[in-house]
Amino acid sequence: MQWIDGSITSVKGFKASGVACGLKKNDQLDLALIVSEKLASAAGVFTKNRVKGHSLQLTMKRIEKGQARVLIINSGNANACVGETGVTDAKTLASLVASKIDCKPDNVLVGSTGVIGQPLNMQALRGGIEKAVSQLSSDTDAGHMAEKAILTTDLISKEAVVRFPIGEQMVTVAGMAKGSGMIHPNMATMIGVIATDCAVSQPLLATILNRVTNRTFNRVSVDGETSVCDMVIAMANGLSGAGTIQKETAEADKLEKAIEMVCTRLARLIAADGEGATKLVEVRAEGLRSQEDAFKMVTAIAKSPLVKTALFGEDANWGRILTAAGYSGAEFDPERIDIYIGKLKVCENGTALAFDEARAKAILEEKEILIRLILKEGDAWDRMWTCDFSYDYVKINGSYRT
């Protein structure tokens, strides 16, 4: 496994582009196009929100066939909650792209992210599609542009590329994502795209994507919110030349590991780039009776506004961490829990320890912080990535729509 400095177009047979068509202000990139030379196996994971955007609903349906060639994603507008118009607009977007690159509309997937409740500006998008098709390229920069075009309140690009051998051939897995606010398991306002030139059967690709999403994107919480437009799409076009992976073999493990490396990096970037975040925080709970309990515990802590504001204030307020564990619903004996901030033990058997406040402060000033809860109930564990909660989260979200 080798990290590559690249983009989605580092994968054989994938072209991309990112253009500005006027959905966002100030000529910002707002339309991304990703095209595989050849029909690819495709799988997706979608928001669990009962309310679903119109573009997302179209993509959910189309991906049932297990294949796709094109993914078109706009930012600036979620195409959600606008009624029949939204349904028609999503289909029109796909058809417009299909007509320009000689592909069936059924093989075009659509994603939209941004404000809810406003119809798409289709005139702008017609022009945008024209431009995006004309700029399709396999240059690394074209991939970078596509990634930038799906961002909303994100401050940093989120891309990751890994390369590894299968037999004589090199296989590449590349990912790109957006996500900053409205981020919580299942699935938050995130869009993720994983492209690979590996040849893999569609059912296996779907299984791997589900498992990896569960361990990576579903372990990120910025603000506890789950949005209506969130999806992770994987496309595998098989152009690496390596033989097709059909079953759970050693090659399948390699592919899964590569996808997990890519998704882990993207997930951590999403947490670190949480709206207003100044720190990346990993919350781990170990020694629980079941993974469900561990998940409940890390989720409650990662969501707690009091824990997150204390982290922003660089205050080793472990009482809030223990409090959140206590109301998480996880089964545990509060008199048999230890808490660590970094390597510093601050609470033993549920009771305060006299610790060095200066050392705690130094740990909390770091850009990355690990919080660990060690229990003695069993062997199960889980973790979640999150960020602190700052003035800027309030600022960004107090006036997003206007």
Next chain:
Amino acid sequence: MQWIDGSITSVKGFKASGVACGLKKNDQLDLALIVSEKLASAAGVFTKNRVKGHSLQLTMKRIEKGQARVLIINSGNANACVGETGVTDAKTLASLVASKIDCKPDNVLVGSTGVIGQPLNMQALRGGIEKAVSQLSSDTDAGHMAEKAILTTDLISKEAVVRFPIGEQMVTVAGMAKGSGMIHPNMATMIGVIATDCAVSQPLLATILNRVTNRTFNRVSVDGETSVCDMVIAMANGLSGAGTIQKETAEADKLEKAIEMVCTRLARLIAADGEGATKLVEVRAEGLRSQEDAFKMVTAIAKSPLVKTALFGEDANWGRILTAAGYSGAEFDPERIDIYIGKLKVCENGTALAFDEARAKAILEEKEILIRLILKEGDAWDRMWTCDFSYDYVKINGSYRT
């Protein structure tokens, strides 16, 4: 039913005091004492947090007998997570008070609220108890002082008094509460005290307190947090002279209504005084299949940082309200939901309406805002009181401990 301008001492046979003993800085009041002349029926509702403060655990145990004469509450320190010291300290506090007012230690209840993980300053408390006993009084002001002494980050006092006749006699119900942050159903960092001179059997008092708490204090969310020290205690000393209420009669209904009026006012004051709050917000969901669904829906919306920051920004971002409803877990058809902000309908059948933004802005500039979600699934409804989420919440909680 008549609102009275008074305090906990407006109830016959109750004395109170509030003093500063040095647990809080700058000579702020931090120790409250409430004493009934006569042994009273007593009932309590306690935090559902798995972690529980030492004072609270003592009170939970003592109240099992159904009677009490004294309630002593300190602020500035939660007496939680300090091990055996905390257990001993809680008992010592009760014994010290008991010895000074000729009462059994078993009839003294103890409450503590404030920072977790630091032992109580018992020396300060010994002096404080001496002072508090010497200042016990039935003056209205003594009740006000007691109320001030239980506050932590609260900015306003929370008191309510109601008077009503039973037969020839007038009965009084008075309440006082604290609560500002770490506020969420079951039970949040709140302490509530309800005192009445009504004569009522203990089991009925307990039943009424449970029901009313569920409709009032359990319908408040400031930040989704549930603390380790939270309790509502009711004491009924029977000194009004009216006959004892034994069963669910018309008199019982009157008493329940009076307690509910008092607790509703306190609950709304807690939401309005949420840390950093600029607005009191009531979220109502109507027309659901079950109350559980309605509760899930109002809870998700009242907890949503995105909804609450939009309210702070006075932005009619109903997409976030619908999104929170969508991930709440409530069963509903997203294409049959209407949303109102005040009297303004902003979403119909899950789809955007063109509404007057200026009018929406005017509604959102008010100090009290009603958000309603109208569904067509059934007859069940629920509501929750909350507040907006401002810079000041982050400021207050970024540096609470230090």
